[in-house]
Amino acid sequence: MKAQFLIIILIASTMLTGCEDIIEVDNISEERVKLLAPADDVISNSTTISFSWEMIEEADAYQLQVAKPSFEEAIEIVTDTTSSSTRYSETYSEGNFEWRVKALNSAYETEYTTHSFSIVQEE
Known part of the structure; x- marks a missing residue:
């Protein structure tokens, strides 16, 4: 009986000390x-943003x-991508758009920050 009790104690202590490898993730949700770019409400003549x-x-x-x-009135989500970079380029048609970005890590995410832009091609 003592041997079984000692084995249980050894297993339990091994499991508890093995948790040192758990990594704490920074909470970015308040960031x-x-x-x-593009600045909020910018009007562009270029279709590449x-x-x-x-x-x-x-x-x-x-x-x-x-x-x-x-x-709020989306006809289409024209881009939805996740990247480790802080830059992205894409070509769009004429029209009005909103763009937004949020940051992510393995446990948390920020709220979206949103801006708008328009593309008007010169004739």
């Missing part, structure tokens, strides 16, 4: 992604979404 935003130190990736004409 805010700062959008750099280059997006950029500031890095959040503890983020592993960023989710970029672009909606036409807006997220």
Whole structure:
């Protein structure tokens, strides 16, 4: 009986000390992604739009979404991508768009930050 009790204690203590490898993940949920380009409400003559935003130190990736004409009245989500980069370029047709970015890590995510832009091609 004593031997079984000792074995149980040894197994339990081994399991508890093995938890040292658990990595604590930084909570980024209160952070805010700062959008750099395109500026809010910008009107572009170019159909190629280059997006950029500031890095959040503890983020592993960023989710970029672009909606036409807006997220509230979306006819189409034209871009929905996740990347570790803080830059992304895409070609769009004429029209009004909203774009938003949120930061992600393995346990947390920020709220989206949203801007809008329009593409008007010169005739």
